[in-house]
Amino acid sequence: MARYGQYCPITRSLELLGDRWTLLIVRDLLVGAERFNELARGLPGLSRGLLSKRLDHLVRAGLVAHVDGRYLPTQAGEELRGVVFGLAEWGSRWAFGEPRADELDATVLLWWIRGGMDATAFGDRERTVVHVRFRSGARRQYWLVVSRGDVSLCFTDPGFDVDLRLEGDLDALYQVWEGRMEYGAAVRDRRLVVTGPTDLVRALPRSFRFSPVAPFVRQAMASLAR
Template identity: 50%
Template sequence: MGRHQPGAGQYCPISRALDVLGERWTLLIVRDMLVGATRFNDIARGLPGLSRTLLATRLRHLERAGIIERSDTGYGLTQSGRALEPLVFGMAEWGARWVFGEPEEHELDAELLVWWMHTRLDTSLLRSEGPSGERQVVHVRFADEPKRFWIVVDRGVPSVCTADPGYEVDLTIRSDVRSLYEVWLGRLPIATAMRRGVLAVDGPPGVSQRLGEVLRLSPVAGAVMNA
């Protein structure tokens, strides 16, 4: 564990924890690493409001504190960092119950939403329902966002494209940004969204009825549903 840096100046474990974790963005970096982000560019892309300079500063801080460690392939959580999982997702449960409501316009970022979604896709159903192959392509089209997005899963490795990759599309998801956010975060059930006409899918027979198996929701969706 890194050497303690004085903050609130109180000899208390909560105070010490806040010295390490209390700065803006720090817990969001930990959140993204808990759900699989390891490379600098991936962490940066998942936190578009955070400058790369400040991200580098925060990562050095977490490394000195013994919460993350750096390797040739990126960053990983230490035992200390992994022990933050119940704290981070406990905050999700508290937030879902007490402060989480209708989205604000400035919180709706279509590209960020697709970035979050891309690592949560399970394309095994697409492989079984559609043409077999090593590549699956999901096209995400927003009614209120001119930019289009493609999620390409090539040999199990997902990536996001904002230009047509030129591959045959296996599944198209159509929605507006707000509605798909609410679906992704568990505020709006998939079946309800489809019944209201704010979510539609085009793809192999049977996939629309089992979309939740392909589009696995946010890791915090359970907390939102149970709030």
């Protein structure tokens, strides 16, 4: 833990939270990740060893409780919600723009989408399989198996009939998920192409809960348009 040698609540806060990856771990805990593997999947640039070290630090600092294999924000951790999403609001206005190539990881995006899908949008169907295919990138194909109570992300064909096919540009789907581009606009411009039965095609955008930062990004985009 870095020490700044200044008696100030801001420096004390930075001593707890200023190390690389720490606030992103807190972000993921606040939006529902609880297990070590969940956190690791959502932060692939972070080694498992360093993730373990950062979590131990947060537990010792009283920001996170480790209970039965789950990492849960304490009251102190929950009260960081305003700080984390305050950064989201500020960043949406002053630091967010076109995505850079090094920020586009298809697996991370599909992992986020998997965690934010509402199966009820597809009605009473037992299972809906979405085949996602990107036009470029190291890994181009994924399958989302959406059932009530669970959404699975598969890297190989799970063997079920495909109900929907989503093909498009990775940067476009990222911007839709983050609220920087409207889903309808991406479809009209054929940045995203969805094929399948009409009722399922219409249900797909309703199944997306979108990123928790999307409201801030949309608000920032609307203010720029005025």
